Amino acid sequence: TSRQGAITAVTNYSTPEASFSFADTKPTELFGCNVFNDNVMKDRLPKKVYKSLKKTIEDGAAIDPSIADTVANAMKEWAMEKGATHYTHVFYPLTGLTAEKHDSFISPDGSGNCIAEFEGKLLIQGEPDASSFPNGGLRATFEARGYTAWDVTSPAYILENPNGTFLCIPTAFISWKGEALDKKTPLLKATQVVNTSAQRILNIFGDKSGNRVASNAGPEQEYFLIDRNFFFARPDLMMSGRTLFGAKPAKGQELDDHYFGAVPRRVLSFMMDVEHELYKLGVPVKTRHNEVAPGQFEVAPVYEQSNIATDHNQMIMTTLKSVAKRHGMVCLLHEKPFAGINGSGKHVNYSLSCNGHGSLFDPGDNPHENAQFLIFCAAVIRAVHMHSKLLRAVVATASNDHRLGANEAPPAIMSIFLGEHLSEIFNKIQEGNSPTPTSTGFLKAGVDTLPPLPRDAGDRNRTSPFAFTGNRFEFRAVGSNLSIAGPQVALNTMMAESLDFIADEMEAFMGGDESKLNDAVNKVIKDIMDKHGQVVFNGDGYSEEWHKEAVEERGLPNLRTSADAIPELSSPETVEMFTKYGVFTKEELESRKEIYLEQYNQAIVTEAALVTKLAKTHILPGAVRYQKELAETCAAMKAIGVEFTTGTLEDLTAKLRGMQSANIELEKVMAAKPEGDVEEEAKYLCCTALPAMLEVRKYADQLEEVVADDLWCLPSYSEMLFIK
Ligand code: ADP
Ligand code: MG
Structure with a gap:
């Protein structure tokens, strides 16, 4: 069987020769050597051009088109010295993947030879054929053109291949009418709006420097590795990214x-x-x-400014996949490749920071800074409570649904973990009491004289979807395979709205009188806690009681599946917020909703087809052969007059019949799928198709436990997870 072939191949695996050694090339020498970074620009660009470019990168000033030719030429020279023959505008379409289209630097010179050139206009703008990228009805096919626009704030870089290299230019992907077709465009907008709103708060607290407030992300990337031979013997993994069959191994992760x-x-x-x-x-x-x-690993970078962190996370994902091949393995980024075994997430550590303050979610060293910190936290509390449905929607995919709420990842209910100490402070302010000393002795008085706040949130809580961790919030519901752009677009815009709300309130209360600052802080926090405090929860997010309490007593939404959550992308509240800040238009939100629902539906339709096919072509044949063997043995024994109990045969036959009728049922279910309305289709697939698929799997997994091992052709969970 393909399974035995795979096991043999894996056992014969030998380690390839190392292609490099860190003993020869130190990471410090290596770091950034393929990036057109600040040093390279300083070296290679005329001073004036460098300064102008730097202004765009750092302050968000508009690009001066007259410098484009010079920059393009410097980039080309640099890239060609490193073996580049082509350049590509890299963009991030709504598939969540990284897209590229290569063009060579070479142009014919008219006399039979060629020259290498790269003009500024090619750097600034590209025109990939956009018709095959999802657009959710934003463009009719006859005008299905889009263009890519150079993102000056994310540096160009070189990717190597054994035969040469190519220059990669990060870009935004936009329709000719200006609608965003990608993940980057809204992120760039959202980082700008949160800057403006956060500035207002800093202003109220007396910082008039105008230093840019940046949003940051530190994504912790989880992934599985399995040997490539197993992967190719599992059509379900190959085609859908997860195993649709597989009995639980005798040894799971119980032993930790x-x-x-x-x-x-x-x-x-x-x-x-x-x-x-x-x-x-x-x-x-x-x-x-x-x-x-088992078989699961994590890699995490140091956090960076949102846009860079997002591009870098895409690079991490592509690199994990491509390097795994060189080592005879496959990297699985799916959120739940193996049922019954922990899935993979991508905790996004999120903060706002500013020169001169560091993280704005870091309690300061004096009462003034503490008060400012509490205001930024209050903004988070308000934002997460008001837009919890949106936060659920931006992590909604068919694959992440298998992970959320599965006792290994936060539930679909969005709440905030603040830790005991910080919660106590918020509660005291809400009650109108001055915080009093606690056993740890760090709290002595009201906001106006708050002594240093604890930097540690206290106990780590792993069950909360949104946890304060000392100087940042950790959004844990993000899936391993997701672009981190969407969650940050939501967070930044929600924060902008909350910070503006708070700024309005404080300004109105203070009426220009700075001595009223502390009272304004107290009032705003009290109001926010009164209205939104129920989103704070420090207990066990996995427990049954919480699910009950959250929904019944606190009125928090529980959008269990993507079919429930994705439509929230175009809810009136969401549309109002995003349009107010110019991050998305209503049409863009509608189109995203449409696209993500289509992707959800497509994922389940593919899986259902695979279940049916594998049941027929992989599971049934092995089981039937074994059935025949048993029947023949039985007949032979009877023929020579020896009694033979037929228990095994009957058991096998019952399971086989069960699987076959479940499979017929699944085919019926899929044939009856409603067409036309993506939302209706999603609900149907979620509520009707998924359970029907599970029913087939139930019998198939039972068969795996009884069919003769040499007749079973799909590599088992233990083989895939434990054999390296
Ligand atoms: P843990 O597994 O304990 O949560 P890790 O070290 O795996 O922590 O990852 C923590 C991530 O949070 C890292 O990417 C780190 O750079 C990032 N991080 C640290 N401080 C901040 C901050 N102020 N803002 C955003 N991210 C941060
Ligand atoms: Mg970690």
Whole structure:
């Protein structure tokens, strides 16, 4: 069987020769060597051009088109010295993937030879054929053109291939009418709006410097690795990214012997290779370790400004996949490749920061800074409560649904963990009391004289979807395979709205009298806690009681599935907020809703087709052969007059029949799928198709437990997870 072939191949695997050694090339030398970064620009651009470009990068000033030719030429020279023949505008369409279209630098010179050139206009704007990217009805096909626009704030870089290299230019992808067709455009807008609103608060607190407030992200990327041979023997993994069949292994993760254990050496070579590639691209990957499930690992970079962090996370995902191949493995980024075993998430550590303050979610060293910190936290409380449905919607995919609420990842109910100390402060202010000393002795008085606040949130709470962790919030509901752009677009815009609300309130209360600052802080926090305090929850987010309490007593929404959540992208509240800030138009939101629902539907339709097919072509044949063997043995025994119990045969036959009728039922369900309305289709697939698929799986997994091992052709969970 393909399974036995895979096992043999895996057992014969031998480690490839190392292609580099960190002993020869230090990470410090390597870091950023393939990036057209500040040093390179300073070196290669005329001073005036460099200064103008820098202004655009740092202050968001408009690009001066007259410098484009000079920059393009410098980029081309630099790239060609590094072996580049082509350039590509890299963009991030709504598939969540990274897209590229290559053009060579070469142009015929009219006399039979060619020259290498790269004009400024080609740097600034590209025109990929956009018709095959999802657009959700934004453009009719006859005008299905889009263009890519150079994102000056994310540096160009070089990607290597054994035969040469190519220059990559990060871009935004926009329709000719100006609608965003990608993940980057709204992110750039949202980082601007949160800057403006945060400035207002800083102003109220007396900081008139106008220093730019940036949003930052530190995404912790989880992934699985399995040997490539197993992958190719599992059509379900290949086609849908997850196993649609597979009995639970005798040994799962119960023993917790994988988490933070020694990294298997084959995997360590892979990790070092990944880091080697990422260092060259200037991606500051910092930590690596085993994760909870067997075969599961994590890589996390040092946090960076949102736009860069997002591009870098895309690079991390592509690098993980491509390097895995070199090591004879496949990297699975799906949120739930194996049922019953921990899935993969991508905790997005989120903060706002500013020169002169550091993280605005970091309690300061004096009462004034503390009060400002409490205001920024209050803005988070209000934002998450008001837009919890949107926060659920931006992490909604067919694959992430298998993970959320599955006792390993936060539930679909959005709440905030503040930790005991911080909650106590908010509660006291809400009650109108001055905070009093606690056993830890850090709290002595009201906001006006708050002594240093604790920097540690106290106990770590792993069950909260949105947790304060000392100087940032950790959004844990994001899926491993998701672009982190969407969550940050939502967070930044929600924060902008909340900060503006608070600024309005405080300004009205103070009426220009700075001595009223502390009273204004107290009042705003009290009001926010009265209206939105129920979103704060420090307990066990996995527990049954919480689900009940959250929904019944606190009125928090529980959008269990993507079919429930995605439509929120165009709810009146969401549309109002995004249009107010110019981050999305109503049409853009409608189109995104449409696209994400289509993607959800497509994922389930593909899986259902795979379930039906694999049941017929992979599971049934093995089971039937075994059935025949048993029947023949039975007949032969009877023929020579020996009694033979037919229990095994009957059991097998019952399971087989069960699977077959479940499969027929699934085919009926899929044939009856409503067409036309994506939302209706999503509900149907979620409520009717998914359970029907599970019913087939139930019998198939039972068969795996009884069919003769040599007749079973799909690699088992234990083989895929434990054999390295
Ligand atoms: P843990 O697993 O304990 O949550 P990790 O070290 O795996 O922590 O990841 C924490 C992530 O948070 C890193 O990417 C780190 O750079 C990031 N981070 C740290 N401080 C901030 C901050 N102020 N804003 C955003 N991200 C931060
Ligand atoms: Mg971690």
